[in-house]
Amino acid sequence: TRIRFIDLFAGIGGMRLPFDDLGCECVFSSEIDKFCIKTYESNFNEIPHGDITEIDESNIPPHDLLLAGFPCQAFSNAGLRKGFDDTRGTLFFEIQRILAVKKPKMFLLENVKQLRGHDKGRTLETILKVLRGENTKLPGSLSISDEAREALGRKLKYWCDFRVLTSHQFGVPQNRQRIYIVGFDRNYFGKPICRKS
Numbered sequence: 001t002r003i004r005f006i007d008l009f010a011g012i013g014g015m016r017l018p019f020d021d022l023g024c025e026c027v028f029s030s031e032i033d034k035f036c037i038k039t040y041e042s043n044f045n046e047i048p049h050g051d052i053t054e055i056d057e058s059n060i061p062p063h064d065l066l067l068a069g070f071p072c073q074a075f076s077n078a079g080l081r082k083g084f085d086d087t088r089g090t091l092f093f094e095i096q097r098i099l100a101v102k103k104p105k106m107f108l109l110e111n112v113k114q115l116r117g118h119d120k121g122r123t124l125e126t127i128l129k130v131l132r133g134e135n136t137k138l139p140g141s142l143s144i145s146d147e148a149r150e151a152l153g154r155k156l157k158y159w160c161d162f163r164v165l166t167s168h169q170f171g172v173p174q175n176r177q178r179i180y181i182v183g184f185d186r187n188y189f190g191k192p193i194c195r196k197s
Helices: 016-021 035-043 089-102 116-133 145-149
Strands: 004-008 025-029 065-069 108-111 158-166 175-186
Touching: 004 089, 016 025, 016 065, 025 035, 035 065, 035 175, 065 089, 089 108, 089 116, 089 145, 116 158
Parallel strands: 004 025, 004 065, 065 108
Antiparallel strands: 108 175, 158 175
16 A cells, blocks of 8 residues: 655655655645746646645645645745744744644654754754653744644643754755654654654
8 A cells, every 4th residue: 555645845845755666656846936836837847736724634635744845935044034933933833733634643843953952942842742642831822823732632642752853864955954853653663763752
């Protein structure tokens, strides 16, 4: 059986490529940038769906793996580093909304390395707690959709870990550092898979 995956905040499809190469099947993609959409269509012969905040979970097919390179400007040195006070920073909660409803077995999230130290590590800690289903206090002023806010009441149950990886470690002649967060469904796998659960 082929692994079915979805590609959120897809850009031009960089995260999708290795999974296509492994024979996995992309059943849904989402992107809002018109230039990225054109390139994605050229790369994969399909047009991604639009704004994820406007897509009902029922319109997303069942899948085993969720991929998401969620927007990094809110955490990056190149941005204002407002974190969850930036609406782009709160788009992580749209991922949580989809995980809560569709319950894929695995996820892989990608962002800039600065996410690890943003707000003295508290932003990443909040993200990991949400993914693990641990109690966490979120700002009352959090600007998220009503659907995402409702989904926060459904506790996730993933084992999670993260690493900052550099592209030159994998033979690419550049120093592009990114944080990767992986998760595995505790109910499905039955025993810890990640070092940090």
